[in-house]
């Protein structure tokens with residue numbers, strides 16, 4: 001839909017962003033009969049067109065070609081999606097409910113009701129049904145994960161197959177570059193079509209600049225249309241609405257709130273990212289780890305301690321910068337691509353960061369503390385042990401002091417290394433918590449209803465609202481909370497949304 005510039009469009013609800021949070025709210029509200037407009041900065045893409053190829057995906061599906069991140073005591077890449085479907089288009093499709101201990105802690109510290117003790121279970125179950133969440137079938141486990149499982153069993157470590165939202169997955173192995181078959185139920189193929197079928201309107205290449213208020217209440221948004229190269233065409237247009245839902249993600253939502261003059265001191269603070277590190281292993285025999293689902297198996301042995309380990313594997317052009325060595329050595333290692341396997345560890349961060357607004361861009365500060373650094377090294381050590389138990393010849397742990405490990409013994413002594421932040425090849429995929437939810441306006445930006453404290457009719461429904469690190473992949477929790485927020489907006493609990501599967 002192309003709005004006439006200068007003519008304010010009207011809706012009951014305008015939703016900013018179509019990722020995990022925004023698409024869910026939009027679909028639930030539209031299916032409940034509300035007049036909804038979705039605004040998305042990115043474009044809508046045909047999966048077949050990008051075909052899961054990294055260069056095309058980085059250009060079209062990621063924000064700033066995947067080069068977003070944080071600075072502090074090191075530089076941490078934090079790639080974000082920028083397309084209809086948001087980061088769900090380029091995520092791994094892994095679906096976890098937050099652990100009970102986490103939900104209990106959130107309930108206690110934030111005052112959000114009905115999280116623990118299956119309090120959030122109805123919302124989780126609804127999302128899981130809609131996304132067809134199911135364990136990865138054995139045939140798609142992939143050879144890298146099968147090796148890893150063998151090593152984990154040999155060491156007596158508890159692990160298991162991951163549940164994902166990939167209906168009819170064929171194991172193309174390029175989830176992070178857009179599923180070429182449209183199997184992964186990212187919101188562009190699940191919730192957004194639901195919203196459209198229920199009558200919602202979608203404006204793509206439309207960047208919201210700020211929220212408009214009327215007598216202190218949210219009254220709409222001011223946006224700009226972008227050309228295909230992402231340049232603003234200079235003509236603002238306005239959507240007037242009875243309610244505004246911000247779901248631009250945990251790095252962009254605080255920028256929008258700040259630019260809109262919303263003053264809560266917690267906005268932009270308490271950033272959590274789940275710092276993560278990848279570990280590569282080289283085997284004697286071909287592994288062909290690109291076959292099957294890259295993230296199909298996990299270890300939950302260390303999950304109660306805040307370390308979560310799961311599969312990952314990327315195409316050679318993306319892998320190469322993470323393979324240590326130069327010249328002939330690097331070439332030889334890359335020539336062994338078919339003998340590589342990789343797994344990653346993420347930690348439930350006690351470190352924290354902050355998002356500031358640099359114009360319309362986020363300036364992200366994050367300080368990786370000593371405890372989280374030790375946790376990362378522990379995670380790396382565990383992955384390395386598992387790979388050696390599975391027969392790896394050498395392990396490349398992503399740690400400056402020990403770029404290559406050649407024995408189980410070296411893997412076991414890794415936690416003795418005192419790593420500075422810059423010694424670790426850290427990445428992060430889960431920005432969260434920058435407009436956190438809670439009953440107390442002094443410590444939380446958003447009330448349990450999703451409404452911003454002190455600004456009636458302005459809601460936040462994305463990763464920003466999580467009160468802390470869930471310790472594992474967050475999309476299902478974001479979607480469950482978004483479902484609850486939508487239910488509240490239509491004046492009831494989940495029952496108000498019943499009638500649709």
Ligand SMILES: Cc1cc2nc3c(=O)[nH]c(=O)nc-3n(C[C@H](O)[C@H](O)[C@H](O)COP(=O)(O)OP(=O)(O)OC[C@H]3O[C@@H](n4cnc5c(N)ncnc54)[C@H](O)[C@@H]3O)c2cc1C
Nearest residue numbers: 017019020021041086087091092093094208462463473475
């Ligand atoms: C490589 C990768 C793999 C991942 N794998 C998993 C996984 O397997 N499982 C899991 O649970 N999580 C995974 N995640 C994380 C997960 O995808 C995110 O946590 C989740 O999508 C965040 O949802 P959100 O609604 O907060 O934001 P997003 O999904 O990022 O959506 C925000 C949307 O808002 C749009 N937007 C931003 N600013 C504006 C504006 N001003 N105007 C209009 N639109 C705007 C953006 O373009 C974007 O489309 C992964 C992430 C990455 C990067």
